[in-house]
Structure formats: structure tokens, C-alpha cells
Amino acid sequence: MSPRGRRPGGADTRAGIVSAARAEFAENGYDATSLRAVARRAEVDPALVHHYFGGKPQLFAAVMDVPADPAALVDRVVAGPREQVGESLVRTFLALWDSPEGRPRFQALIRAAVSHDDATRMLREFLTREIFGRVTAAMAGEGEPPADLELRAGLAASQMIGVAMMRYVVEFPAVVAASHDELVAQVGPTLQRYLAP
Amino acid sequence: MSPRGRRPGGADTRAGIVSAARAEFAENGYDATSLRAVARRAEVDPALVHHYFGGKPQLFAAVMDVPADPAALVDRVVAGPREQVGESLVRTFLALWDSPEGRPRFQALIRAAVSHDDATRMLREFLTREIFGRVTAAMAGEGEPPADLELRAGLAASQMIGVAMMRYVVEFPAVVAASHDELVAQVGPTLQRYLAP
Numbered sequence: 001m002s003p004r005g006r007r008p009g010g011a012d013t014r015a016g017i018v019s020a021a022r023a024e025f026a027e028n029g030y031d032a033t034s035l036r037a038v039a040r041r042a043e044v045d046p047a048l049v050h051h052y053f054g055g056k057p058q059l060f061a062a063v064m065d066v067p068a069d070p071a072a073l074v075d076r077v078v079a080g081p082r083e084q085v086g087e088s089l090v091r092t093f094l095a096l097w098d099s100p101e102g103r104p105r106f107q108a109l110i111r112a113a114v115s116h117d118d119a120t121r122m123l124r125e126f127l128t129r130e131i132f133g134r135v136t137a138a139m140a141g142e143g144e145p146p147a148d149l150e151l152r153a154g155l156a157a158s159q160m161i162g163v164a165m166m167r168y169v170v171e172f173p174a175v176v177a178a179s180h181d182e183l184v185a186q187v188g189p190t191l192q193r194y195l196a197p
Numbered sequence: 198m199s200p201r202g203r204r205p206g207g208a209d210t211r212a213g214i215v216s217a218a219r220a221e222f223a224e225n226g227y228d229a230t231s232l233r234a235v236a237r238r239a240e241v242d243p244a245l246v247h248h249y250f251g252g253k254p255q256l257f258a259a260v261m262d263v264p265a266d267p268a269a270l271v272d273r274v275v276a277g278p279r280e281q282v283g284e285s286l287v288r289t290f291l292a293l294w295d296s297p298e299g300r301p302r303f304q305a306l307i308r309a310a311v312s313h314d315d316a317t318r319m320l321r322e323f324l325t326r327e328i329f330g331r332v333t334a335a336m337a338g339e340g341e342p343p344a345d346l347e348l349r350a351g352l353a354a355s356q357m358i359g360v361a362m363m364r365y366v367v368e369f370p371a372v373v374a375a376s377h378d379e380l381v382a383q384v385g386p387t388l389q390r391y392l393a394p
Binding site: 110111113114115120123124127128132148150151152153154155157158159160161162163165166169170171172173174175177178182186187189190193194 | 358362
């Protein structure tokens with residue numbers, strides 16, 4: 001241990017940072033949590049947090065135990081052709097959710113977000129800033145943005161959250177049985193109409 | 198008390214039936230629960246259950262503390278013009294959810310359905326039989342039904358569940374602030390495309 005009580009590097013350090021971040025996000029929400037405050041609580045140098053996680057969205061994904069950086073996935077989707085953003089979003093999230101590591105973690109995430117006010121707030125702030133913020137910025141950047149872009153982004157999210165609820169929580173048979181191609185064909189145009197009408 | 202231990206009529210009887218129904222639905226799910234079994238458990242005559250509630254969907258709505266009979270609302274929607282079924286569904290459910298009695302009860306319903314396996318199963322079976330069953334039967338009754346009607350009904354439900362999640366649970370600002378007219382204009386065509394393409 002260093003004189004200032006900092007932990008040595010390695011898996012313990014990473015786990016300690018995730019644990020400190022979980023507490024900070026729960027106490028202060030996503031927006032008001034800084035990497036510096038997480039580092040202070042974990043008793044590590046802030047540079048170490050950057051080293052392990054890169055930034056706040058990746059740290060949040062680690063806290064939520066999600067096996068990917070959702071913000072980076074969204075960036076990749078909106079960088080593609082504008083007329084395919086709907087289908088691309090559906091395909092990207094299905095691939096993430098339906099992976100063997102993804103499914104139980106997303107089920108747990110939805111249950112937590114619905115059951116605990118802390119988790120609801122964290123998720124709302126994360127979705128607003130890192131997911132919809134990126135989507136709306138990308139959509140507004142080309143052509144004429146619709147005046148109700150935030151509502152449209154929220155409705156796109158509502159459709160994806162609803163699909164996740166029906167496929168992983170309520171387990172409605174026809175939605176569970178549907179292939180990725182079927183869901184992309186049905187739900188892709190819905191997101192496309194909301195985001196890039 | 199009668200010799201067979203049956204309770205007298207009135208508010209206590211009604212409450213006793215609701216309580217017995219809650220236990221039966223939780224133990225056996227929606228489909229396998231009969232009004233006769235509820236009456237037996239409540240120690241009342243089956244005719245009294247019919248007298249107070251009419252049928253199983255109304256009894257379920259009472260157990261869920263929902264201030265309307267969702268199955269009857271769906272019947273009214275699908276009885277209207279086919280080209281307005283999407284907008285009509287959105288408007289009907291928003292009126293129900295946004296009523297002062299409706300909002301807290303639907304929040305509680307969503308939380309229960311996500312948190313407890315019993316409630317999830319009840320809700321899935323109720324939605325399948327009383328909501329989607331009616332919608333798909335009505336849609337299949339006119340013209341050529343699409344082959345994937347059950348998936349389409351499930352996706353229509355996923356959109357409405359998602360809107361409820363965003364408006365009442367996650368409380369995403371733009372979706373909370375949207376008027377009924379705005380939501381009908383945006384979400385109505387989505388349901389229309391799923392249900393009557």
C-alpha cells in the first residue's frame with residue numbers, strides 16, 4: 001500500500017473502482033457523478049480510472065455489468081447511412097441483448113430500473129445523455145432536424161425498451177420466437193420513422 | 198353466516214372474492230383460474246362472482262386494481278374503423294393510464310409485473326388472451342390476415358408497454374411532457390402498421 005492508502009493495480013483495483021462508481025452513481029445519479037469523485041472514493045489516482053475504463057459511459061456499463069459500451073455502439077450506428085439507422089439500431093441492440101452474457105444482465109438491468117428509484121434515475125440520465133443525446137445530435141447534424149426530436153428519440157427508445165420487456169421479461173411467445181431478421185424488418189421502420197422521418 | 202359458512206353480501210363479500218381471486222391467479226396463473234375455484238376459495242356461490250364482476254377479465258382488473266375493464270376497451274377499439282385502430286388504441290390507453298386513479302395503479306402494475314414471476318405470468322396470460330387475442334381475432338376477421346399476426350400484436354403491445362415505461366417509470370422528460378395528441382400522432386401510425394399493414 002502506498003502512503004496515501006492507495007491500492008495496488010490489478011483486478012482488485014478495477015473491482016474497487018467499479019464498486020466506488022456503483023455507490024457514486026446510486027447516490028448522485030449519472031450526470032452529477034465525476035470520475036474524480038469515483039477515484040477519491042476508491043482511493044486511487046483519477047488517471048487509473050481513465051486507464052481502466054476510458055470514460056464515464058464505459059464505467060457505467062461496467063457498473064451495470066453490461067458486456068459492451070452502449071454509447072460506442074450508438075456512435076457506430078449513427079455514423080452509418082441515415083436511411084438505415086432504424087434497422088441498424090434494432091440489429092445492434094438485439095445482438096447485444098441476445099448474447100449469452102447479455103441476456104441475464106439486461107433482464108437484471110430492467111428489473112432494477114423498474115424496482116429501485118436510484119437505478120431508474122441512473123438509467124434515465126444515462127439514456128438521455130449517452131444514448132439519445134448522441135442519436136439526436138447525429139440526426140440534427142444532417143438536413144433539417146424535426147422540432148420534436150427529443151420526443152422522437154424518446155419514442156424510439158420506448159419501442160426498444162418495449163421489445164426488451166416483451167422478449168426478456170414478459171416473454172410473450174411470438175416475440176420470444178421471432179428471429180433477428182423478423183424483428184429488424186418489423187421494428188426497423190418504426191425507429192426509422194421516429195428518428196429520420 | 199349460512200350453515201355452509203358463506204359470507205353475507207355487500208362490500209365484505211366483494212373484497213373477499215377479490216382476495217380469493219388474487220391468490221388463485223398468483224398460484225395458477227390467469228388461464229388456469231376458474232371463477233368456480235375463486236368462488237370455492239371465497240366460500241361464496243359462483244353466481245355471486247358473476248353478479249359482482251361479470252367475468253374473468255373484469256375480476257382480473259379488480260385484482261390488479263385497474264379502474265376499467267381493458268378487454269372491453271379493446272373490444273370497443275377494434276369495433277371501430279380498421280384504418281383508425283392504431284390511433285384509437287393509443288388514445289384509449291392514454292386516457293386510462295393518465296387518469297388520476299389510473300397512473301399510480303399502472304406504475305404499481307408495471308413494477309409488480311417486472312419484479313415478481315407470479316405477476317409476470319398473470320400479466321402475460323391476461324395480455325395474450327384478453328388483449329392480443331381480441332385484437333388478432335378482430336384483425337383476422339376482415340380481409341387477409343398477415344401470417345405473422347401474433348408477432349405483430351406482440352410488437353404493438355411492446356410499443357405501448359414501452360411508452361408506459363418511458364412516461365410513468367423511467368419518466369423521460371420529452372415523453373412525460375408530450376400531449377395525448379402528440380403521442381397519438383407519433384405512435385398511432387406505428388400500431389397501425391403493425392396491426393393493419
